[in-house]
Amino acid sequence: MLLEVENLDVRHGRTHAVKALSFGVGADEIVTVLGSNGAGKTSLLRALQGLTPTSGGRVVFAGEDITKLSPPQRLRRGLALVPEGRQIAISLTVHENLLMGVYCRDDGDIARDIKRIYDRFPNLGARRDMSASVLSGGEQQMLAIGRALLARPRLMMLDEPSLGLSPLLVERLFDLIVEIHRDGLAILLVEQNTQMALEIAGRGIVMELGRAALEGAAADLRDDERLAAAYLGDGHS
C-alpha cells in the first residue's frame, strides 16, 4: 500500500470527526470515500495532508510514518491535496498559480511541465496572464488540478472536485481523473456524486459519523442495498 491509515482519530474541539479509521490506498488504485455531509470526509483528507492535527493513529506514506509532518513536507514526499472549493489564488495570475504548483520543486523540467499543463488545458493557456479570478468554475478546477499535478505527486487526494460543476463538466472532470490515474497516480477521491465516483474507483469506503460504515469493491458497493438505502436514495437513479 502506498498510503496506509491506521486507527486515525481527528477531533475538532468537542467534535470527534474521524474515529479509529483504518484503510489503505495502493499505488495503482482509485479509492473513493463517500458519505453524507458531516460524515468526516473532509476532516479525513485535511488530516492526511497535515492541515489539521491528528489526535490518534498513524499515517504511513510509501513506508514512512508521516503523521507528524507538515503539509509541505508531505507534498515533497508525493502526497497532494486538491481541497474543496478549488482554492486557487485569485490575486495571482493563471501562470503564477501554476508557478506556485512547482514551488516545491527545484529540477530543470519545470518549464516543460508547465507547457504540458497548457497543452492539456488550452483554456488556461489563453488566460495565462489574467487574474485567476476571471476563470469559470470548470477552468478553476482544471487550474487547481493542473497546479497539483505540477508538484509531481504519487497520490492525489481530491475533495469533492465535482461540486458546483455542470453535468457536462463533471463528465470531463471524471475523464480527467481517470486519465491522471492512467499516467501513474494513485487517487483518493471524496465525492458527493456517488454514482460517478463508484464508476471510476476500484474500491470505496462509506463513512458515517467518522467511522467506515461500509467498505469494499466499487462494483459491490454500486449494488449494495444498504448503501442505496442510506446514501444513494435521493437524486440518484
Place this chain on the structure above:
Amino acid sequence: MTNATAIGAPMKSITTKALVVVVIAAVFALAIALGGRVIAQQIVSGLMLGAIYLTVAVAFTLTIGVLNFLNFTIPSLFMLTGMIAWGLREKGLLGFAGGWAWLVALIAGVVVATAASLVVERFTFRYLKTRHGDATEHAIPLVSSLGFLLIFEHLVILTLGSESQRFSVPFKADIHLFGLVIGAPQLVSLGCALLVVAALTFVLKHTRMGRALRTIAENPEIASLLGVEVTRVVPVLFLLTGLLCGLAAALFTVNYGDVSPFMGDHVGSKAIAAMVLGGIGSIWGAILGGLVVGLTETLSIHFFGGDSVEMIIWGLLLIVIIVRPRGLFGAVAVGKGKL
C-alpha cells in the same frame, strides 16, 4: 467577480487610481499657483517627510497584508535604530569618532532593529504557534507586539535615558533649485525610500518568494498545500520590517538630527494613518498615503500652526474612509488577497 488587487493581478481599477493621483497632484499644483515659492517650499519639505512615513507605512502594510497582523513593534524598531546609533556614539562604543562614525552608528542601529524584529517574530508567532489568519488568535500577536513596543521603549529609557538627544552629521549640504532649499540628505532619503519600495514591489511580483508571500496573503492554507512552509517565510517578513523601519529611522535621524525613546510613536501613528489612507494592504497605497500625510503635515503647520497637525491628518483620514472605506488604492476585498 472580486476585483483584482493592487499588486500582482492586473489592475482593473487602474483608471480610478490614476484619477486619484491626478486629483491630489492638482490640489497641490493649485496650492503652489496660489501660494508661490513659500508653498512650494512647504511641499518639498512635505514630500521629504512623506518619504519617511511611506517607508514605515510599507512596513505596516507588509505584515498586515500577509499576516493580517498590525505589528505594534514597528514604532519601537524605528526608535531603536535612532537611539542605538546615538548611544553607540555617545558612549564611545564604536572605538572611533568623527569621520564616518555617524554612518557606522546608524548601520549598527539598523542591524539591531532588524535583529529585534526577528526576536519579536519568535515570540509573537513561532512560540505561540499562532495560526495565521485566525480571527480569534490574531489578537495574541497583536497584544504581544504591543508588549514588545513597551519593553523596547523602556529598555532604551533605562539604559540611555528618556531625554531627546542631538544626533549630528558632519555635513550640511543644501541644494538650491529654482529658489527652493532642498536638503541633500532629504533628497537622498526620498530616493532611498522609493528605490527600496520599488525593489520590494519587484520582489513581490516577480520572484518565487514574492509569489509565496502573496499566496500566504490570500490564504495561508493554499500556500501550505503548495509546499510553502509558512513558518519559514514569516521571518522574511519580519526581516523586511526591521530593515524598512531601520532605513526610515536612519533617514529621519540624518534629516532632523533628533532622537528620543519616543520618536517612533509619532512616526508610527502617522504611518498607520498613511497606510489606512492609501488602502490597507496596498503597497502603492502606502506610498501615496505616506506622501499625502507628509504634505498635509507641513501645510497644516504652515497655515494653522503645529497644534493643528493631528486634527487635520486624522480628520482627513476619517473623511476618506467614510467616502471610500477601502482607502485610496485599497483592494475591494478587505481581509483576503491583499498585497
